[in-house]
Amino acid sequence: MSSSTRAITRLASGLLIGFVGGIVTAAVTLITMYGSLIKLMIQPSAPLSVSALMAVFNSLTIMLMVGVSITVIAAVIQYLGFAELSSINSRYSTAKIGALLIPVGSIIEVPGIYLFIDTMKELISTNQLNSAPTLGIMMQPITAALSMLIPSIILILVGGILSLVGLILIVIGYYRLGVDYGSDMVRVGAILYILAIIPYVGPFLSLVGIIMMIIGLFQIRQRPVKT
Incomplete structure (x- = not known):
């Protein structure tokens, strides 16, 4: 297998992993979130509702x-592909940098x-624990939590x-x-991708x-690159 063919195979594989992984992750997220939201709506008591809402945030974190793991894996594989192509044609060096910037x-x-989600959970917990707080007691934890939003x-x-x-x-590069x-x-495909x-x-x-x-790459993977 030539260098160009191997590089194109890696690019197609990276796109395929990102595509399939993204679809599966999105589907699982929707199903999980839908189930959590249903529980949130059917539970009348406040503690149970807060618990269900926390479950939503926990699902989002997972x-x-x-999703990030899939993105990193797909980008690294594409990086390897563009790195090999850039050794043949320097025009692909920018794409190699781009594949590194994404992960x-x-x-x-x-x-x-994660910090943003954790802050939201803290605000919800604070609101639940302080069912009848004074203004001063209530504002202290809320202010502290909101200050954490800045770095996030x-x-x-x-x-x-x-x-x-x-x-x-x-x-x-594509x-x-x-x-x-x-x-x-x-x-x-590259134009639509952006x-x-x-x-x-x-x-x-x-x-x-x-x-x-993906289809185009698999169709042309046997062709030599014009340099």
Whole structure:
């Protein structure tokens, strides 16, 4: 197997892992969240409702870790693919950097999101424990909890920006790959892939783009790269 073929196989595999893993994680998250919310709505007493709400946040935390793990694995595999292609053609060096920025950004986001969820849980617990607090007693823990949101928001923003930059660089790499191989599937798929940042229709178009890129990569994996 040539270097270019091996690189393209890795790229297709990385996209496939991210696609399948993302779909499965999203499905499990929806099912878990739906079950937790149903329990939250049918439990009339406040303590039970708080317990159910805590279960929702705990489920979110678990799914977050699973999602980030899949993202990191998929990005690392794509990094290996673009790294090998960049040794053939330096035009893919930016995509290699992008594939590295995505897991870095995701890892930075994790403590921020975890801290945000933990703060929400603390606020809920504080509100539950202090059923009839004075204003001073109530505001102290709430103020302390809200102050924890500042570092979490900073981490989420920094991680999100790095991931976005990485996504853009990867899309550029895939588009160039489509040009080098003369594949409209990869080129159009790359354009649709970046549309994930558009609200509502973006995620659906991005999924279509990923599917097109995977198909295109498997179709052209035997072709030599034009340098």
